[in-house]
Amino acid sequence: MVSDFRRKKLLFMFKFLDKDGSGSIDKKDFELAAENAAKQRGWKEGDALYKECFDTIDMVWDALQKVGDSNSDGQVSADEWVTMWDTVSKSKADQDWFDKYCKFIFKMQDLNGDGFIDVDDFVNGSTKSGNTKENALEAFQKLAQGKSQISLTDFQKLWNEYFTTEDPNAPGNFITGRPSLD
Incomplete structure (x- = not known):
């Protein structure tokens, strides 16, 4: 359930x-x-x-x-x-x-194709999908957990977490560019 x-x-x-x-x-x-x-x-x-x-x-x-x-x-x-x-x-x-x-x-x-999602990639892509810049920045900080970029390995964990976790504080919940789920 x-x-x-x-x-x-x-x-x-x-x-x-x-x-x-x-x-x-x-x-x-x-x-x-x-x-x-x-x-x-x-x-x-x-x-x-x-x-x-x-x-x-x-x-x-x-x-x-x-x-x-x-x-x-x-x-x-x-x-x-x-x-x-x-x-x-x-x-x-x-x-x-x-x-x-x-x-x-x-x-x-990964808009610049360097093998990482950095804050510029994330914010640019997220705002094109309808999010505000402020929401995208806040969501990136939650996803990156203090790092300046997200690797594919990191992203795979976040992606899986989005679909599976029941923990409201899990970083993967913010993969959509929203800083909260409200």
Whole structure:
């Protein structure tokens, strides 16, 4: 059973991914996310990073649909989303796509491509996603835990923590760029 705290986190991510506001996530939402990411970074159709973005989004959607779309209607509802993450957090079988998705999100946040997410990368990416600069700065401080940058290894731990922890003070809770979950 997912706690109210964890459900709140998962639904925040769900609403972020529900790009068309339909109340469910489908392949079109993921395609819109990929289009937005490519546009924000100036990638054009035919660019290697453009292709990687869309290929990764397709892979993640296929995995999410397989694991999360329990009624096979081509959409993942909020309830299916929460149930899916409860299942995925307890399963090693889903680790491959989860790790690929994590690495993709890390790459998307590493705007300067140096292999780390620094405060400028995080704040820039977070504000493009609708957060305020102040919120993004505060969230980065919680994520970085006194460091000036976040490595892929650090990010993988934070990413996993976001989806699994019940601890409201865990640094991974702030991966969305919000300094609190209120």
